[in-house]
Amino acid sequence: MIGIYGGTFDPVHFGHLRPALDVHEGIGLEQVRFIPCGQPPHRQQPVASAEQRLAMVSLAVSEQPGFVVDDREISRGGTSYMVDTLASLKQEKPDKKFCLILGMDAFIEFEQWKRWQDILQMVSLVVTHRPNADFDSEKTSHALNEYLVNHRQDDIDAFLDASAGNILFYPVTQLDISSTMVRNCIRDGKNIRYLLPQVVTDYIRHNRIYQ
Numbered sequence: 001m002i003g004i005y006g007g008t009f010d011p012v013h014f015g016h017l018r019p020a021l022d023v024h025e026g027i028g029l030e031q032v033r034f035i036p037c038g039q040p041p042h043r044q045q046p047v048a049s050a051e052q053r054l055a056m057v058s059l060a061v062s063e064q065p066g067f068v069v070d071d072r073e074i075s076r077g078g079t080s081y082m083v084d085t086l087a088s089l090k091q092e093k094p095d096k097k098f099c100l101i102l103g104m105d106a107f108i109e110f111e112q113w114k115r116w117q118d119i120l121q122m123v124s125l126v127v128t129h130r131p132n133a134d135f136d137s138e139k140t141s142h143a144l145n146e147y148l149v150n151h152r153q154d155d156i157d158a159f160l161d162a163s164a165g166n167i168l169f170y171p172v173t174q175l176d177i178s179s180t181m182v183r184n185c186i187r188d189g190k191n192i193r194y195l196l197p198q199v200v201t202d203y204i205r206h207n208r209i210y211q
Contacts, residue, residue, distance in 0.1 A: 001097040001160050003032040003126065004089070006073070006082055008179070009053050010046040011204060012060045013196035015177035019128045022172040023101055024066055027126065027156055031066045032101070033089075038073040038080040042112070047183060048209050050074040059199040083115045086122045097163055098123040104135070111141045120147070124159060124166040131171040186210040 005020050012034075024032045036053045039045065046053060054071055061067035072088060073080040082100070089098060100123050102110070107127045110116055129135070137145050153159045153166040177195050185192045187210060192201055204210060 019172040128172040
């Protein structure tokens with residue numbers, strides 16, 4: 001199974017990378033494909049250019065086996081919708097199974113995603129969360145809770161065997177780091193060491209991003 005990890009990555013940091021590694025190794029995924037968003041539909045446009053964000057992710061994952069960068073959303077142009085991205089991946093690799101890796105905050109809003117039911121027909125979901133902090137059904141919609149009744153899967157082997165449609169809640173190392181925090185630190189002249197890989201820090205400084 002291949003994991004799909006989308007985001008603006010503006011910039012990519014350890015709060016993205018460590019949970020992805022936890023899922024990759026803990027579930028036993030073939031690979032995790034990082035897909036930088038071209039134009040996000042539900043949030044402000046990124047500060048760094050698409051090319052800069054793609055370069056930063058490429059630098060961040062270059063030495064981790066099983067981590068791959070996929071530029072299809074940036075290359076496609078226009079507003080980036082995950083349903084379109086997954087459809088293109090399924091067409092490109094019809095013999096592969098895919099799971100979409102989401103944080104709990106993104107999952108709570110999943111019903112607002114374009115054609116979310118179609119996404120679940122193509123892939124399964126891995127929802128990452130803090131250890132000992134399980135899902136709170138009061139934060140999600142009735143439709144999503146109804147779906148969970150029949151499609152939540154707690155057994156990893158059974159999750160990997162299914163072709164699509166299952167939802168696995170998986171505890172990961174969650175670091176209290178955000179891209180906004182990193183950008184604000186740079187703007188304010190604060191040290192960003194240990195928040196993101198040094199190669200990404202060097203790239204940001206060389207290209208004077210976020211200043």
